Amino acid sequence: MDYMPQNIASYGGEIDQLTWLITAITFVCLVIAEGFLLVAAFRFRRGANRKARYITGEAWKQARYVLIPVLLIVALDFYIDIKNAHAWTEIKQTLPTSGMQVGITAEQFLWTFSYPGEDTRLGTSDDLTSDELHIPVGTNVTYQLQAKDVLHSLWIPAMRLKQDALPGRTEKGWMQATEMGTFDIACAEICGEGHSKMAARLVVQNRDEYQQWLHQLKAGGKERSPEELMRVKGCFGCHSLDGTPLVGPTYKGLFGRQETVITDKAERVIEVDEAYLRKSILEPNADVVKKFPPAMPDLSDKLSPEEVDQIVNFLKTVK
Numbered sequence: 201m202d203y204m205p206q207n208i209a210s211y212g213g214e215i216d217q218l219t220w221l222i223t224a225i226t227f228v229c230l231v232i233a234e235g236f237l238l239v240a241a242f243r244f245r246r247g248a249n250r251k252a253r254y255i256t257g258e259a260w261k262q263a264r265y266v267l268i269p270v271l272l273i274v275a276l277d278f279y280i281d282i283k284n285a286h287a288w289t290e291i292k293q294t295l296p297t298s299g300m301q302v303g304i305t306a307e308q309f310l311w312t313f314s315y316p317g318e319d320t321r322l323g324t325s326d327d328l329t330s331d332e333l334h335i336p337v338g339t340n341v342t343y344q345l346q347a348k349d350v351l352h353s354l355w356i357p358a359m360r361l362k363q364d365a366l367p368g369r370t371e372k373g374w375m376q377a378t379e380m381g382t383f384d385i386a387c388a389e390i391c392g393e394g395h396s397k398m399a400a401r402l403v404v405q406n407r408d409e410y411q412q413w414l415h416q417l418k419a420g421g422k423e424r425s426p427e428e429l430m431r432v433k434g435c436f437g438c439h440s441l442d443g444t445p446l447v448g449p450t451y452k453g454l455f456g457r458q459e460t461v462i463t464d465k466a467e468r469v470i471e472v473d474e475a476y477l478r479k480s481i482l483e484p485n486a487d488v489v490k491k492f493p494p495a496m497p498d499l500s501d502k503l504s505p506e507e508v509d510q511i512v513n514f515l516k517t518v519k
């Protein structure tokens with residue numbers, strides 16, 4: 201039986217080996233410790249004419265029950281460390297010099313992946329962004345991970361990758377996929393109310409497909425459908441089209457809906473019209489929909505006025 205999720209990481213074998221080694225060692229320790237407990241509980245149970253012995257405390261006699269297991273554990277710990285030092289060096293301490301770069305940004309409750317634009321440099325204003333991580337198969341991918349607000353943790357089980365993201369720091373690491381397909385990305389740090397929904401997808405493609413996808417991303421606004429645009433801007437991470445409430449309310453039947461919103465702590469009922477839609481997108485926390493957290497990020501600087509028009513017009517049609 202396969203207890204591990206599918207492994208598509210070039211270095212996944214080493215991580216799995218380490219996981220199994222630690223599991224085996226801790227399992228044996230568990231069996232011994234619990235076995236000892238059970239035997240003691242049985243052998244020294246309460247019985248007729250049995251008196252508890254008063255131990256005066258011969259230091260060494262008692263201490264050895266603690267010291268010997270501690271030394272054993274420490275020795276096993278060193279064994280694990282020494283046996284896997286090379287994996288640590290190879291996976292965590294060295295970055296590949298070839299391959300491509302992506303930026304990964306975590307915020308409540310959204311992943312954004314960015315790719316170098318025309319200037320081939322990451323972190324500049326012409327970066328391309330997506331809410332999905334696309335990478336070519338068999339290629340080294342160096343990532344720069346950042347958190348905007350609180351602690352998050354990038355978790356790609358199939359990639360055997362889990363890396364905390366800390367506000368104010370850029371964590372660098374790398375990955376290489378050995379298989380194509382679509383895999384889950386989750387946040388492994390309780391980061392707030394929408395934590396469990398902070399999910400994204402890793403799409404591993406062959407080089408041609410990947411280049412095509414990147415090209416589409418570059419082509420940007422003009423040929424892009426409003427739905428594509430919203431996907432790229434991350435709206436669907438928190439809003440559905442089919443009626444499912446996610447972190448935010450669904451878009452289904454939004455236009456014309458009567459809604460209770462909270463403005464400056466006071467409730468009022470409004471009807472969703474064009475002006476309201478626009479305001480919800482540009483000033484997300486001005487009117488907060490009742491029963492939802494004020495969790496929508498301010499995306500106004502990421503959307504051009506034309507893009508806002510495009511989105512508002514599209515939202516009117518989602519019945």
Ligand code: HEC
Pocket residue numbers: 308309310430433434435436437438439447448449450454459472477480481484485487488489492493494495496497499511
């Ligand atoms: C991180 C989660 C998140 C993302 C990403 C997000 N939203 Fe929201 N959105 C919310 C939440 C939560 C609410 C409800 C609370 C509020 O009104 O602020 C909301 C409310 C709205 C509303 C008002 C809905 C209603 O029922 O009145 C609109 C319209 C909207 N968002 C549009 C967008 C668009 C367009 C995008 C992408 C450009 C987007 N949102 C991205 C979380 C998000």
Ligand SMILES: [Cu+2]
Pocket residue numbers: 306307308309351352353387388389390391395398
């Ligand atoms: Cu998170």
